[in-house]
Amino acid sequence: xxxxxxxxxxxxxxxxxxxxxxxxxxxxxxxxxxxxxxxxxxxxxxxxxxxxxxxxxxxxxxxxxxxxxxxxxxxxxxxxxxxxxxxxxxxxxxxxxxxxxxxxxxxxxxxxxxxxxxxxxxxxxxxxxxxxxxxxxxxxxxxxxxxxxxxxxxxxxxxxxxxxxxxxxxxxxxxxxxxxxxxxxxxxxxxxxxxxxxxxxxxxxxxxxxxxxxxxxxxxxxxxxxxxxxxxxxxxxxxxxxxxxxxxxxxxxxxxxxxxxxxxx
Amino acid sequence: xxxxxxxxxxxxxxxxxxxxxxxxxxxxxxxxxxxxxxxxxxxxxxxxxxxxxxxxxxxxxxxxxxxxxxxxxxxxxxxxxxxxxxxxxxxxxxxxxxxxxxxxxxxxxxxxxxxxxxxxxxxxxxxxxxxxxxxxxxxxxxxxxxxxxxxxxxxxxxxxxxxxxxxxxxxxxxxxxxxxxxxxxxxxxxxxxxxxxxxxxxxxxxxxxxxxxxxxxxxxxxxxxxxxxxxxxxxxxxxxxxxxxxxxxxxxxxxxxxxxxxxxx
Numbered sequence: 001x002x003x004x005x006x007x008x009x010x011x012x013x014x015x016x017x018x019x020x021x022x023x024x025x026x027x028x029x030x031x032x033x034x035x036x037x038x039x040x041x042x043x044x045x046x047x048x049x050x051x052x053x054x055x056x057x058x059x060x061x062x063x064x065x066x067x068x069x070x071x072x073x074x075x076x077x078x079x080x081x082x083x084x085x086x087x088x089x090x091x092x093x094x095x096x097x098x099x100x101x102x103x104x105x106x107x108x109x110x111x112x113x114x115x116x117x118x119x120x121x122x123x124x125x126x127x128x129x130x131x132x133x134x135x136x137x138x139x140x141x142x143x144x145x146x147x148x149x150x151x152x153x154x155x156x157x158x159x160x161x162x163x164x165x166x167x168x169x170x171x172x173x174x175x176x177x178x179x180x181x182x183x184x185x186x187x188x189x190x191x192x193x194x195x196x197x198x199x200x201x202x203x204x205x206x207x208x209x210x211x212x213x214x215x216x217x218x219x220x221x222x223x224x225x226x227x228x229x230x231x232x233x234x235x236x237x238x239x240x241x242x243x244x245x246x247x248x249x250x251x252x253x254x255x256x257x258x259x260x261x262x263x264x265x
Numbered sequence: 266x267x268x269x270x271x272x273x274x275x276x277x278x279x280x281x282x283x284x285x286x287x288x289x290x291x292x293x294x295x296x297x298x299x300x301x302x303x304x305x306x307x308x309x310x311x312x313x314x315x316x317x318x319x320x321x322x323x324x325x326x327x328x329x330x331x332x333x334x335x336x337x338x339x340x341x342x343x344x345x346x347x348x349x350x351x352x353x354x355x356x357x358x359x360x361x362x363x364x365x366x367x368x369x370x371x372x373x374x375x376x377x378x379x380x381x382x383x384x385x386x387x388x389x390x391x392x393x394x395x396x397x398x399x400x401x402x403x404x405x406x407x408x409x410x411x412x413x414x415x416x417x418x419x420x421x422x423x424x425x426x427x428x429x430x431x432x433x434x435x436x437x438x439x440x441x442x443x444x445x446x447x448x449x450x451x452x453x454x455x456x457x458x459x460x461x462x463x464x465x466x467x468x469x470x471x472x473x474x475x476x477x478x479x480x481x482x483x484x485x486x487x488x489x490x491x492x493x494x495x496x497x498x499x500x501x502x503x504x505x506x507x508x509x510x511x512x513x514x515x516x517x518x519x520x521x522x523x524x525x526x527x528x529x530x
Contacts, residue, residue: 112523129523149515151416151454152524159526177453177484185450188442189416219442250414258377258394259417261424 001136001236003164004029005197006039007212008229015057015065018044022082023072025231030076032233035136037080040199041111041145041170042094044069044084048170048204051122058085058092061108070099077101079135081142081197083168086110091124096142096168098133106133107142113153115146118206129153130160138163138238145169148196149182151189158190158251164236167196172206179211187215191245193222193236200229217244266401266501268429269294270462271304272477273494280322280330283309287347288337290496295341297498300401302345305464306376306410306435307359309334309349313435313469316387323350323357326373335364342366344400346407346462348433351375356389361407361433363398371398372407378418380411383471394418395425403428403503410434413461414447416454423455423516429501432461437471444476452480456510458487458501465494482509 006029009021022039029037041047044065045057059065065084073080079100086095086108093110100106110126111119132141141162147153148167157165165186171179179196187194194215199208210227214234222234245251271294274286287304294302306312309330310322324330330349338345344365351360351373358375365371375391376384397406406427412418413432422430430451436444444461452459459480464473475492479499487499510516 112520113518125520127523129520129525146518149454150519151420151450152519152521155416156524156526177449181446181484182450182454184442185416185447189414189447189450219446253378253411254415254417255377255390255394256417258392259421260394261421 001036001138002032002034003036003038003195003214003234003236004032004034005195005212005214005232006037006043007198007210007225007232008040008200015044018046019068019072022069022080026072026076026078026080028231029233030078034233035078037078038166038168038195038197039080039082040197041168042083042085043168044082046203047199048118048206054085054092054122058087061086061088061097066097066099069097070103073099073101074103079106081166081168083144085122092122093126094119094123094144096144098142106135107131109142109144111144111147113146113150129156130162132160132162138236141165143167145171148186149178151186154186154190158192162192163238163241164193164195167194169196170199170206171209173209176209176211179209179213183213184215184219184221187217188219188248189250191217191241191248191251193217193241200227217241218248266301266403267297267299268301268303268460268479268499268501269297269299270460270477270479270497271302271308272463272475272490272497273305273465280309283311284333284337287334287345291337291341291343291345293496294498295343299498300343302343303431303433303460303462304345304347305462306433307348307350308433309347311468312464313383313471319350319387320357323352326351326353326362331362331364334362335368338364338366339368344371346431346433348409350387357387358391359384359388359409361409363407371400372396374407374409376409376412378411378415394421395427397425397427403501406430408432410436413451413459414443416451419451419455423457427457428503428506429458429460432459434461435464435471436474438474441474441476444474444478448478449480449484449486452482453484453513454515456482456506456513456516458482458506460499465492482506483513
């Protein structure tokens with residue numbers, strides 16, 4: 001299955017500009033043969049826009065912004081993962097919604113590990129660790145940004161059967177090693193594909209560092225972007241996953257009983 | 266606290282050659298001001314030497330080889346972590362023993378995650394996840410090689426208070442990314458120092474890839490060796506750990522309840 005990541009948009013002064021960027025990327029992704037387009041964290045509204053602006057733009061899970069995404073997905077014939085603030089019973093969550101080309105809402109995931117003031121000021125944390133959907137027979141999971149820094153979160157996905165983990169993110173300087181080191185480690189240690197779609201340019205006090213990537217379970221970088229705007233395209237091949245898991249038997253070799261506080265010398 | 270890693274010896278035709286290499290390294294490490302010398306996995310006997318040879322060389326936890334290490338530690342005035350096959354009630358374990366300059370046996374750790382035929386043919390797995398000791402006020406933990414590929418094993422150390430994790434290893438081609446990617450990820454995601462001491466040269470069918478390193482909890486490479494023999498020296502500063510943990514709050518930001526199989530969408 002071919003996937004595409006939109007690294008960008010650099011600036012999202014308003015949702016209309018963001019939707020235009022997503023539509024443009026969807027057209028190019030479809031032309032490249034992609035079945036799924038992944039866009040960055042809060043791709044429809046901007047991320048570091050302040051809690052007041054987040055609250056203004058927040059909508060229910062089925063709202064005008066996601067309806068527009070559904071229309072773009074239908075027009076270009078692929079699934080789209082897009083980020084926005086979603087207002088629920090507990091408050092506003094930093095959310096990624098995945099919508100298929102036929103309008104099916106494949107997944108809605110709320111960021112569980114909130115990062116710094118930018119998240120804590122604006123959002124309530126999600127309370128579900130593993131959200132998955134199936135696309136052309138592949139089990140796809142969703143995490144957002146800081147979530148992926150926790151190996152347990154990715155391990156929970158692997159143990160639940162996730163084969164491709166898509167991670168919209170807003171990674172900024174000086175934390176580039178998260179994208180180059182931690183994300184690569186996650187794919188190998190938990191034996192799954194990871195697609196990490198970062199923002200670029202600057203927003204408020206953040207300078208996003210790009211380096212979006214698709215990492216194979218054997219640790220190979222299938223694609224790695226630079227710092228600027230880019231459409232990243234890569235093929236996620238289940239045969240590669242099977243072959244890698246045969247050699248790299250980490251999931252079977254775990255010893256969970258030794259990771260408990262009770263088991264110490 | 267200054268530490269030193271012996272990347273080598275390239276060849277260990279017999280324990281006498283290995284002990285000579287450890288003694289030589291201990292002299293250089295002490296001259297450089299090191300308080301602790303870490304040597305590679307199975308540094309006293311060789312690693313890929315076959316199960317029969319392992320059984321021949323195995324000794325009880327207090328045996329002639331570790332007595333020789335104690336003498337070297339006393340002569341040069343520093344603690345030494347050395348690897349050898351230790352015979353216990355359950356069988357022979359791939360073990361690292363740490364002995365201080367005053368003869369104190371600081372720790373004995375048996376590899377818990379066995380790797381491939383080289384381990385499974387020769388060893389029984391250890392059954393204790395977290396083994397620690399204190400050295401000049403620093404809490405030091407021990408893992409061996411494949412153990413460190415499991416983020417849970419390192420996390421268990423961090424949650425148990427380990428500040429410096431020493432990891433004797435025998436990492437071979439084509440798995441170099443374990444040393445450069447996974448080990449760096451461990452230090453950052455679990456907020457501790459990691460000292461990874463690899464073998465070099467070739468042994469049986471293995472070509473060891475070197476790249477021994479000391480990684481700080483902020484992800485900085487304090488030291489990184491090439492492929493050849495080398496004595497790696499680095500300073501492990503508790504103030505760096507405190508400063509890093511203040512900014513990188515991963516240990517506090519975990520959400521263990523979300524990593525359980527029960528919590529899935």
